[in-house]
Amino acid sequence: MAVARTRCVALIGVTGHMVEVETDVANGIVATNLIGLLDTTLTEARDRVRSAVVNSGFSWPDARITVSLFPADLPKRGSGYDLAIAVSILAAARMLPADHIVKPVFLGELGLEGRIRPVRGVLPAVIAAAEAGAGIVVVPGENAPEAALVPGLTVVAASTLAELVGWIQDDDLLGNAYTLDPTEPPPDDEFPENGVRRRRPDLSDVAGQPVGRRALEVCAAGGHNLWMLGPPGTGKTMLAERMPTLLPRLDRAASLEVSAVHSVAGTLPPTWPLLVEPPFRSPHHTSTTAAMVGGGSGQLKPGAASLAHRGVLFLDEAPEFAMNVLDCLRQPLESGYVMVSRAAGTVTFPARFMLVLAANPCPCAGSGTAESPCICTPNTRRRYLARLSGPLLDRVDVKVTLFPASRHELLSDRRFLESSAVVAERVLQARDRAARRYAGTPWRTNAEVPGTELCSTFRIPSDAFHSLEGSLDDGSLSARGVDRVLRVAWTLADLAAKPKPTSAEVHAALMMWKGVPS
Amino acid sequence: MAAKDELGKLGEQLAADYLRDVGLQIIDRNWRCRAGEIDIVARDGDVLVVVEVKTRSGTSHGTPLGAVSAKKALRLRRLAAHWLGAQYEWFRSVRIDVLAVQRVADGRMSIKHVPGVL
Numbered sequence: 097m098a099v100a101r102t103r104c105v106a107l108i109g110v111t112g113h114m115v116e117v118e119t120d121v122a123n124g125i126v127a128t129n130l131i132g133l134l135d136t137t138l139t140e141a142r143d144r145v146r147s148a149v150v151n152s153g154f155s156w157p158d159a160r161i162t163v164s165l166f167p168a169d170l171p172k173r174g175s176g177y178d179l180a181i182a183v184s185i186l187a188a189a190r191m192l193p194a195d196h197i198v199k200p201v202f203l204g205e206l207g208l209e210g211r212i213r214p215v216r217g218v219l220p221a222v223i224a225a226a227e228a229g230a231g232i233v234v235v236p237g238e239n240a241p242e243a244a245l246v247p248g249l250t251v252v253a254a255s256t257l258a259e260l261v262g263w264i265q266d267d268d269l270l271g272n273a274y275t276l277d278p279t280e281p282p283p284d285d286e287f288p289e290n291g292v293r294r295r296r297p298d299l300s301d302v303a304g305q306p307v308g309r310r311a312l313e314v315c316a317a318g319g320h321n322l323w324m325l326g327p328p329g330t331g332k333t334m335l336a337e338r339m340p341t342l343l344p345r346l347d348r349a350a351s352l353e354v355s356a357v358h359s360v361a362g363t364l365p366p367t368w369p370l371l372v373e374p375p376f377r378s379p380h381h382t383s384t385t386a387a388m389v390g391g392g393s394g395q396l397k398p399g400a401a402s403l404a405h406r407g408v409l410f411l412d413e414a415p416e417f418a419m420n421v422l423d424c425l426r427q428p429l430e431s432g433y434v435m436v437s438r439a440a441g442t443v444t445f446p447a448r449f450m451l452v453l454a455a456n457p458c459p460c461a462g463s464g465t466a467e468s469p470c471i472c473t474p475n476t477r478r479r480y481l482a483r484l485s486g487p488l489l490d491r492v493d494v495k496v497t498l499f500p501a502s503r504h505e506l507l508s509d510r511r512f513l514e515s516s517a518v519v520a521e522r523v524l525q526a527r528d529r530a531a532r533r534y535a536g537t538p539w540r541t542n543a544e545v546p547g548t549e550l551c552s553t554f555r556i557p558s559d560a561f562h563s564l565e566g567s568l569d570d571g572s573l574s575a576r577g578v579d580r581v582l583r584v585a586w587t588l589a590d591l592a593a594k595p596k597p598t599s600a601e602v603h604a605a606l607m608m609w610k611g612v613p614s
Numbered sequence: 615m616a617a618k619d620e621l622g623k624l625g626e627q628l629a630a631d632y633l634r635d636v637g638l639q640i641i642d643r644n645w646r647c648r649a650g651e652i653d654i655v656a657r658d659g660d661v662l663v664v665v666e667v668k669t670r671s672g673t674s675h676g677t678p679l680g681a682v683s684a685k686k687a688l689r690l691r692r693l694a695a696h697w698l699g700a701q702y703e704w705f706r707s708v709r710i711d712v713l714a715v716q717r718v719a720d721g722r723m724s725i726k727h728v729p730g731v732l
Binding site: 123124125126127158159 | 677679680682683684687712714726728730731732
């Protein structure tokens, strides 16, 4: 009878690839064949689509139906192709004008009764559709807000197949365009923690830990990684949770990047899908490698490291994590992405996060004071912290040891407490200074600048180096450590509004680098 | 005779009439062997045509055409071999056809002929 053609998007990691859906309805034994390297979910599309078409009031073609998905060598997974398959079958059976569906992209899963159900990864799919010049993309109603974030194409939100078929028959897809209500702002007094929005905490809650607050400010300003060592109750977790409140909001490009990762993971908030706050993830210490850096059988999903992209990855009780899980963070810490290889293929997920580690000095978790002395043997203490491998800690720029605050410290520190807003303002100014310096380069924060650039373009006056010489000579500072110290020195200079770090900043940065006695 | 058998008989008669009208020569009807039954055996020039007739009174249990699966078509081809083995005529090739007979509005019947399903 006829061939009809339409388009869909396959997701590999967080990258969309255009897929052509071609349907041939021909004489022969009545059967429906789906071809083009499909997984089980997609093979089942045959039954879903058939029920949806029949229950939407259309007749299923009494013929031999062949649906082919191109490119045939690209593995296709998931149920997001249902809608494209359904409209192409209806068009091939001449129940829809075939030329109306050639250019638009159709995304969505079909329920048996003909409802169009939401799918994961709509944002990156729509970005790919926009780049391919689709013009119109049809998405499930629930996914429309996130699809509408992408400029340069018309989003049509459809909730049932029957409704959509009516629009296509009338050539009226454009007449049902969806626009995101721009007046709806994201709630300001909440911030997303592990994908759940909760009341925004404030830095002024953490009394008695001026050193910790300062370390937090420095790390927020430069995008540095932080390790906090201290007995329980000193405020390590509280401090880490307040890191996002010091960070500036994501700019438009970063915001889309972050939202795309969360779209693939299916963790976007439904009402306001654009994530504008830096994400904060605190995976549990029983997390597996796949949970940390991404993986899974079938469709590869981003892990905690990618969900914390452009935000904060907080590992509470870091020594309790499996050592291989901790060490698989080394690649993203250096490169800003994770590459996951599985039978299904190799996928690259973005993962440029600030790492915040918190650790007790020993497993007994006594505070080490005279009242509650530590009961661990020296060997137990050594083995506990040795679980954090040298190469991992070598990538942590700022290390602080927190001590329990005395009553006097708690009371007197009240005068110096600053709210998150005040500190965030200083952080923003320091970041602006850095951004102006790095204008025309791909880097935005001091933490991203490669070591070679620190020795050439952004060289620090050699007289500022003196305090590093001793540590370099006795081996307590590695060559990579020097780069890390210099980056923090730049951040300290930015915070102090100095044009370049002086020996004071380099020395202070070295102290922060060595902040945990080893 | 049960109503469904009567409907089937009617369908097969209509199918045979139709095939004669389009120029096929009916050789055998309801030919049976141990492996099963062929509804109609016909000759189209020097091609042997094995015809499966499916009759339905409506589509509430699927279309008649949809009731012929690939497995059934394969069985018809095996039956064609049995039939050929039981006589001496010569044919250049064998074709499997499906005739879908369906009762439509006001009691009239529609016939859909799908030649060469296999």
